[in-house]
Amino acid sequence: MSEYAENLSSALAQRRYERIASIMDSTVKKGSEEIFTLSDMLDQVFLNKYLGVPIFLTMLWTMFQFAFAVSEPFVVIIEKIFEMLGAWSDQIISNPHLASFVSLGIIGGLGSVLVFIPPIFGLFLALSILEDSGYMARAAFVMDRFMYHLGLHGRSFIPLMIGFGCNVPAIMAARSMDNEKDRMITMLISPLISCSARLPVYVLIAGALYGAAYAGTAVFAVYALGIMLAVAMALIFRRTLFKGEPSPFVLELPTYAVPKARTAILHMWSRGKMFLKKAGTIIFGAAILVWFLSVHPWEATSGGQVIAESYIAWIGHAIEPLFQPFGWDWMAAVALLFGLVAKEVVVGTYGILLGAEEASLGDALVSQGVFTPLTGFAFMAFVLIYVPCVAVIGTIAKETNSIRWPAFALVYQTALAFIIAGMIIGAGRLLGLS
């Protein structure tokens, strides 16, 4: 009897385990090296520990080349339209004050910014495509691996990527970070990421000084400099003002997808609309102010013909000594000053100061010897680093609920801009570059 009971127990146990195995076979996925999705396959490459960062830099370079080189003919078309408008306004407007306002203030000032709509929209389109494809989240993951070794938080990278469009939402995006120190570091370094407002300055100077062959590369170099400085300053802040270990970074990677043209264009448009709205308000207002200061006193400037006798020249000469060691003149000084309102105003200021007589503003920069390749690159670096605009300072004040941190940001960024521009000029001169 006991033998039969023992056999029955064994048989029941065996049947029970057979049933369990059958259920597990149909429901449990065992880990293996088998790749099951296309996203897994692509992640093997894009998140590869050797290729991840180089591929990210490749995509970044491709993005900037696309924004700059492919948009060039459209920039020329817009320039030609404004040239025609300038010539037409000179013919039909008899009042010299009004003619000066239209040709210099509107066409020279605002127009010189609007010609950069194609590269700005091109950049937004490229960013939208990368985001919609799912690659941007991988970029954050890849950079986290790199940044973690420096004691930085990978989650900082996402607001930094937003900063390519505009630094204001990038600073606000830092709210997503739980750790207060990580959040402060992100807010302080976000302005070092080159926003789209600075792109017209780069496109103008790089296009004029380096030619079509190397302009895209020069622009990429400036963006890369911004990323490197952001990482370096984050490291310094982590070791000094905000000591501690970064909190773990957990990020859900979305699956890859083929970006849809309609969605990418809509994303591009929603970002580009902000630029157009800014152009119609802040930049236009600043252009009028710069125009007024550059043609008055009206008699002393002979109706705006002799800019050297204007109020703006007086302001420029007063602050020029700060920038003379870099080889920049008073025009660069006032352009940087008015650039505090919005970075596009740097281009608008040059458009007014150099006049609209040249075929393009870029030609005017070259023919009048405003910059050399070395001083031009240092200028682009200065524009990258010094305070982006008053809106950024205001946002930092609002997000930190203090005046200490925006004041600190203003001071450290300005100081860093002088240091880096000085290092570029110094290194260039040591290498015998002009």
Next chain:
Amino acid sequence: MKEFSVRTGRLLGIYALVLGVGYGAQALAETIGGRESFPGGILSIAVLLVISATYLMGAKSLVAGRREGLSFLMGGLFLSGAVGGLYLLMTGADWLMYLLGEVEDFALLSEISPATVLLIVALPLVPMMRKMTRGMAW
């Protein structure tokens, strides 16, 4: 994923090797010769080297019969498409500049960059990859 034979893997591996060497050779030619049709200087050379490395890592795995080589091949195709497509668009932009009178001449053959040519060489891999990954979820 559809199973692939050792022979197919070796064939794909050799194709990836050819593409990897092609991109590497172009990077070397750019470094030595500085072809005008390949603008961008040192960064464009670095980009070519990244694409070359991606294909070569895939070639190594495929020739050894490892499935992960397909991932690198796919990644390489993506990069070839992005960079080759970019240079194709830049050629189009140069043509538009010629039409606008901003440049004096435009010779299509000299304007087509080696990256575009290598993209065309890589294109036959696309239907092969699509066939092998048919039915796979994203």
